[in-house]
Amino acid sequence: MVIGARRGEACAARDKSRPRRRRTLTSPRASPTEENPLIPDRPDADRPSDPGAPEPGAPPVRTAGPAQLSLLLAASCMPVLGSVLIAPVLPQLGRHFAATPGADVLVPVVLTVPALVLGLTAAFAGVVADRIDRRRVLLGAMAGYSVVGTAPLYLDSLMAILASRVLLGVFEAAIITCCTALIGDYWSGARRARYLGMQALVASSAATLFLLVGGALGSLGWRAPFWIYLAAVLLVVPMARLLWRPERPDRPDRPDRSRPDAAERTAAVPWRLLLVPCLVTLFSGVLFYALPVQLPFVLTAAGAGSAGQIGGISALMSLGTAAGAALFGKLAGLSPRVLVPAELGLAAAGLGVVFAAPSVPVVIAGAVVTGFGTGLLLPTMIVWAVDRLDFEQRGRGTGLCAGALFFGQFLSPLAVAALGAGTGGTLPGLGVLGAVAAVVGVGVLLLLRRRTEGLTSPGRFRRPGPGP
Known part of the structure; x- marks a missing residue:
């Protein structure tokens, strides 16, 4: 019994004196992040990379939020503004241009022609947006919308006003196309569907508001409602700061972010x-x-x-x-x-x-x-x-x-x-x-x-x- 006890004490002392080996990756309790001395060091390029991790030096992925949604919804109201704002002043407009040949036909067309032009040019606006940049096209269209929208403030020819309304329809086509496309770019799934429904809700509600505003301003004269078209240019600065050109979901780290590549331009x-x-x-x-x-x-x-x-x-x-x-x-x-x-x-x-x-x-x-x-x-x-x-x-x-x-x-x-x-x-x-x-x-x-x-x-x- 004494001899066995002494042998046990000797083994214990010998175990304490041995250096403890480091755990390896083969140990069931080892962490994958612990160093394994049995596997030689490899360069970082040879190590498997995380497919979900961004490349070194890549800019962080931007996430759209309430600010971007508010700007896109506000911009989506511009085509509705063009359709209904001047409806209450059409009788005044008709009296002002009563001496113009065909005024009884041309005055109602002043209200409706932007919608016709929008319908005819929206597909072309989509081509431009895909080839250039939806954000840039939207910013340019908002500025142009204000310029031609306020043109009747100083135009004295019914035909010139009608021409400005034709151009207004072109800019409206670019605005609604880019706003809808950017909502589709920034969000997906149920959130995208909810926000597109919100776009329709805001636009339909804005129509009622614009009718009231147009009627109130119409008491100041038939030109007064056209001042409201300046609202678009007021949105350009915050849109330029808060909106960005979205990248393809599967290519967030493409170096050239300024213009779409050949695949994006030619996708059928x-x-x-x-x-x-x-x-x-x-x-x-x-x-x-x-x-x-x-x-x-x-x-x-x-x-x-x-x-x-x-x-x-x-x-x-x-x-x-x-x-x-x-x-x-x-x-x-x-x-x-x-x-x-x-x-x-x-x-x-x-x-x-x-x-x-x-x-x-x-x-x-x-x-x-x-x-x-x-x-x-x-x-x-x-x-x-x-x-x-x-x-x-x-x-x-x-x-x-x-x-x-x-x-x-x-x-x-x-x-x-x-x-x-x-x-x-x-x-x-x-x-x-x-x-x-x-x-x-x-x-x-x-x-x-x-x-x-x-x-x-x-x-x-x-x-x-x-x-x-």
Whole structure:
């Protein structure tokens, strides 16, 4: 027993005197970051790198926030400003240029021509934005918008004013295209869908505000509302400081950030994927503006006598539109196969109610339902198109979508007039338009049922393989 104890003490002493070996990477308790003396040192270039880590010296990735969103939403209101601001002073404008040949035709065109030009040039604006830089194009368009927007303050020729309004439409096309594309660049998934819905909400709400402002300033003369176009140039400085040119998601560290590379300039737009969204967007533009333009005439025929009553009912429809746009963020997780037919169905039902029982309370109900449906429809169409586009295609794709929407706006009164001429009046024409909306909704449902439309993540429409 004594001998065994002495042997144990000797072994313990010998173990204490031995130098302790360092843990190696083969030990189950070893940390990968601890040095392993059995593996020779290697140069840093030979060590495997973290694919998610930025390259040495690369600038930090910038993240968009409320400041960028506020600027883009404010800029998105500029095309709406051009469409509605001077509507209250058109009678004064007509009296001022009464001696001009054709003034009775040209004065209303002063209001509507920017939307027509926007619809015709938005796709070209998208090409320029993709080839140069969306941020730079946006800044230049905002400055140009203020210059030509305020031109009627000192122009004394109706034709010169009309020419300035044509140029205004060109700058509006660049503004709405770049704003929508930058929202698609800065955010993704559910947040992108929510912010695009917010864009439609802010724009529709701004239309009501601009009408009130234009009417108030109109008491000072027909030129006074044109001062408001200076608002765009006031946004240029904060936009220049707070917005940046986004990089491709898979190439954040490309050295040349000033201009897009050859791949970005030549990436083909997926025409087949965008065909159906753009066609439905064109019809949506016709549908969206049909009842707001015709509502005063419908209400007058239904017995609403005062301008104040008509204005209040129009405001209720605008509230319905705003409510639909606000709700879109919560419904954006649904497929367009579900949303688009449902929204077209709501608009069709509202127009059907207006047509079937033309009394003031029923017209109010139908107008609110129609506004709610179209308020949901517009952001759905934008997200449907934007989510089918890669970074290199986004300017051209959003330009096509915006052009289709505003060209539909220009066609809307013409379409209702044509339908009314064939059916016996404005009210039956609106009823036929509602029936067409229902047919289009069913057609979209049947067409997309054959596809694999769905979601890959909340708030993002999945891009299918073949087909629209």
